[in-house]
Structure formats: structure tokens, C-alpha cells
Amino acid sequence: MATLQIDSLSCAYKGKPVLNCVHAEFSSGRLTAILGRNGAGKTTLIRCIAGLHDYCGKVRLTDKEKVLDRSHIAYLPQLEKITSSLTAFETILLGLTKQLTWKVSQEQLQKVSDVIRELKLEALADTPVKSLSGGQKQLVFLAQAFVSEPKILLLDEPTSALDIRHQLVVMDTVAKYCKEKDAIALFVIHDLMLASRYSDSILFLHDGKVHALDRPENVLHSSVIDPIYQIESLIEKNSLGLTTLTPIRPL
Numbered sequence: 476m477a478t479l480q481i482d483s484l485s486c487a488y489k490g491k492p493v494l495n496c497v498h499a500e501f502s503s504g505r506l507t508a509i510l511g512r513n514g515a516g517k518t519t520l521i522r523c524i525a526g527l528h529d530y531c532g533k534v535r536l537t538d539k540e541k542v543l544d545r546s547h548i549a550y551l552p553q554l555e556k557i558t559s560s561l562t563a564f565e566t567i568l569l570g571l572t573k574q575l576t577w578k579v580s581q582e583q584l585q586k587v588s589d590v591i592r593e594l595k596l597e598a599l600a601d602t603p604v605k606s607l608s609g610g611q612k613q614l615v616f617l618a619q620a621f622v623s624e625p626k627i628l629l630l631d632e633p634t635s636a637l638d639i640r641h642q643l644v645v646m647d648t649v650a651k652y653c654k655e656k657d658a659i660a661l662f663v664i665h666d667l668m669l670a671s672r673y674s675d676s677i678l679f680l681h682d683g684k685v686h687a688l689d690r691p692e693n694v695l696h697s698s699v700i701d702p703i704y705q706i707e708s709l710i711e712k713n714s715l716g717l718t719t720l721t722p723i724r725p726l
């Protein structure tokens with residue numbers, strides 16, 4: 476079983492603290508949603524875990540007591556402007572960079588084709604990524620994150636540009652991957668209903684700290700949500716047993 480441990484992680488931008496002594500532990504086969512207000516430090520936290528930002532403290536990834544390096548992590552950044560002329564297929568293949576040599580093997584090409592099929596991207600495979608819509612680009616970069624079969628998936632707002640159907644397709648795919656491969660998935664998301672539906676745990680970042688890290692049913696209450704977001708909300712279960720949140724007014 477893989478474990479990701481974060482101990483006393485602190486981080487600042489130009490001396491301005493963003494994360495202050497964050498502690499958390501995540502285990503394989505589980506999805507954790509990272510929530511919090513704009514600027515709470517969600518992106519910074521997963522960039523620290525990915526090794527893309529300097530921090531104090533410890534980030535430790537182990538599998539069956541063996542320490543793993545960051546090559547086992549795949550990171551999907553927030554949607555950004557893409558100018559690359561590479562096709563969707565080539566872009567996904569880059570997810571295998573750490574394994575590629577001067578020659579691309581048939582097996583590596585097959586891995587790319589498999590993930591393209593899984594995310595139903597066949598029609599886009601030969602299209603330059605810069606010509607794709609925001610949502611299509613997000614799917615291509617998600618495929619790039621999956622293709623190396625990472626032990627840890629770090630996804631920064633993976634559904635932000637997607638229509639409702641694709642939000643479900645993507646989150647179903649992440650959940651299936653995480654359970655089948657016994658991987659750890661952390662996903663930053665603002666949609667509390669998707670977070671509730673797809674996560675095993677929710678981590679609320681607030682004031683630079685972990686405000687809560689618990690099962691969705693234990694944290695999705697107005698008494699937790701309203702002070703964090705400074706809103707008045709109504710949280711209910713619908714007839715399907717899914718949590719719904721109605722924001723009533725800002726406070």
C-alpha cells in the first residue's frame with residue numbers, strides 16, 4: 476500500500492507565508508478533494524508535493540515501506556494558454572518522457588492509444604493541441620497524466636473547463652484509475668457537489684492550515700462551509716442520496 480505523508484510543510488512567496496505547518500496523510504486507493512477559498516494555497520500545496528515549489532518540511536511517498544521518488548507522481552496543472560504545435564497524441568506521449576529513449580516502442584504507442592480510447596479522444600488524436608477547445612485540452616492533459624500509470628495523481632481543477640457530461644466522465648475515470656491501480660489521487664476543485672460525490676476525504680485549506688480533513692459527510696455541513704466561504708448555505712441530501720449545496724447569500 477502506498478502512502479503520501481506531509482509533515483510540517485510551510486511555504487511562502489517572497490517572504491509572504493501561504494502554507495503554515497501543513498500536516499496530512501493520504502493512502503492508496505483513495506481520492507481526496509482539496510477545497511478552500513481563492514488564494515487559500517491549494518495549487519501551492521500540490522505544486523510543493525510535485526516538487527515544483529520550494530518548501531520547508533517533509534513530503535514522503537512510500538510504497539510497501541520503500542521510499543519512492545517523484546517520478547511516480549503525475550501533475551495536471553490548471554488550464555493554461557498552450558502554444559505548442561504538437562498533436563494530442565504526441566502531447567499524451569510526452570507523459571512517458573521519463574521512460575522514453577531515442578526510439579518509441581510499440582508498447583509505449585499502445586499505452587497512448589489505450590488512454591486515448593479510455594477518454595474517448597480518438598477524433599482529436601491528430602489535432603494540434605493549440606487548436607483544441609479549453610475542455611478538450613483539459614482532457615488531453617489528463618490523458619498525459621494517466622499514461623505513465625503514476626502512483627500519485629495531482630489534479631488542479633481537472634473539471635474546470637468541462638461540460639457536465641465530461642465532468643462525470645473525467646471524475647469516473649479518475650476514480651476507476653485510483654481504485655484499480657491502488658493509486659493516490661488529490662484533486663483541487665471548487666465544486667463541492669463533485670467533491671462530495673467523488674472523494675473519500677475532503678481537505679479544507681484555510682488560513683494556511685488544514686482546517687479539516689475528513690470524510691465528506693463529516694465536513695459538508697453549513698457549520699463548516701459557511702465560516703470558510705463567508706456565505707449562508709443550505710446543504711441537503713437529494714432523493715439519490717447525493718449532497719447538494721445551495722448558496723443563499725454572501726455574508
Ligand SMILES: Nc1ncnc2c1ncn2[C@@H]1O[C@H](COP(=O)(O)OP(=O)(O)OP(=O)(O)O)[C@@H](O)[C@H]1O
Nearest residue numbers: 488489493511512513514515516517518519520663
Ligand atoms: N507566483 C506567485 N508569486 C507570488 N505570490 C503567489 C504566486 N502564486 C501564488 N501566489 C499567492 O499565493 C497564495 C496562494 O495561491 P494559490 O494559487 O496556491 O491559491 P489557490 O487556493 O490555488 O487559489 P485559486 O482557488 O484561486 O486557484 C495567493 O495569495 C497568491 O496570491
